[in-house]
Amino acid sequence: MDRRSFCVSAISTALLAPAAARAADAYPNKPVRIVVPYAAGGGPDILARQLGPKLGDVLGQAIVVENKVGAGGVLAAQYVAQQPADGYTVLMGSNSHLIQKVLQPSLKFDPVGDFLPVTLVATSPSVLLVADNSPYRKVEDLVAALLANPGKMNYGSGGIGSAAHLGGATLLSLSGAQATHIPLKGSVEIPLSLLRGDTAFAFAIAGTAVPQVKGGKLRALAVTSAARLKELPGVPTLNEVMRNELTVQEFWFGLWLPAKAPADVVARLYATTVRTLADPALAVQFEAAGNRVVHSDSPQADAAFVRNEYRKWAEIIRLTGITAS
Incomplete structure (x- = not known):
C-alpha cells in the first residue's frame, strides 16, 4: 500500500469508527x-x-x-x-x-x-381457588369431595400445559383423585368460570388470583410457592398440606x-x-x-x-x- 492509500484508509477508519459507535449507542431509536x-x-x-x-x-x-x-x-x-x-x-x-x-x-x-x-x-406462584360461596374452606375439604366424586368435578385452566393445568394435575396425581380438566380461552377466564359454577376449583397465577381474593369474589385454599405469600399470609402453601416438593411450582x-x-x-x-x-x-x-x-x-x-x-x-x-x- 502506498503512502497516499494508507492515509486515505486511516482517515476513513477514523471517520467511520465514531459513526459505528454512534449506531451501536443509538439503540433504541x-x-x-x-x-x-x-x-x-x-x-x-x-x-x-x-x-x-x-x-x-x-x-x-x-x-x-x-x-x-x-x-x-x-x-x-x-x-x-x-x-x-x-x-x-x-x-x-x-x-x-x-x-x-x-x-x-x-x-x-x-x-x-x-x-x-x-x-x-x-x-409468581399459583393460587388454588374456589368461589367465595364454595363449601370448601381448606384443601382437605376439596380433596375429600374429589375422592367422593371421582371424575364428576371440573377444574379450569388457560390451556393444556398452563400453570393452572399443571397445578391441578399435580394435586390430583398426589391425592389419587380424579377430575375433569376444562381448558378455557385463557387464564383470564378462570375467575369467571369459578363464579359461574362451571368449574369447582382452579389454580390461577397469583397476579390474577390475589386481586380476586382481596375483592372477596374468590377464596384461596393454598399457594404453590415455597413460602406463604406476603399478600395472603393466612393461606398455607400446598406443600404444607400435601408434604410433597412437587407442589412447589413457581x-x-x-x-x-x-x-x-x-x-x-x-x-x-x-x-x-x-x-x-x-x-x-x-x-x-x-x-x-x-x-x-x-x-x-x-x-x-x-x-x-x-x-x-x-x-x-x-x-x-x-x-x-x-x-x-
Missing part, C-alpha cells in the same frame, strides 16, 4: 414492543404493563405492550422468533413456553435455540430476544431492565399483584436458568402424565 402471550387483563399482562412505562423511561423510548394469545403462548413465541433480531421485538418468555415444547416436540419453535434470554423480571416471566440479536443490544436491554427493576415503587406494584421482582445475574446466567428449567418441567410432566391432547 424507536419504540420497543413487548409481546405478551396472554390475554389483556390477566396477571402476566398487568405485569408487562406495570413494567413497560418505567422501562421506557430508562431506555428513552416508548414500550408498546402487544397481546398475541393462543396455543399456550406458542403463537407469540413463533411470531417473535421470526421477527428481525434488532432488539425492537421482545417476548415475555416464561416456563409455559418450555412446557408446551415438552408436550408437543413437533412445534415449530425452540424455546432454547430460537431466543436469547435477557433477564428474569418476576416470579412460574416466572422474563424478556427474550430473537436468537441472533446483537450482543450490545442484549447488554443494553439487560442493564436498563435491571435498573428499572430496582425501582421500589415497581416492587410494590408487583407484590400487590402476587409477583416478586427478580433479575438474573447476567444474560448468560438467565440462559443457564432457562435450560435447567426445561429439564425440571419435563420431569414434572412425566410424573403427572400430562399429554398435549
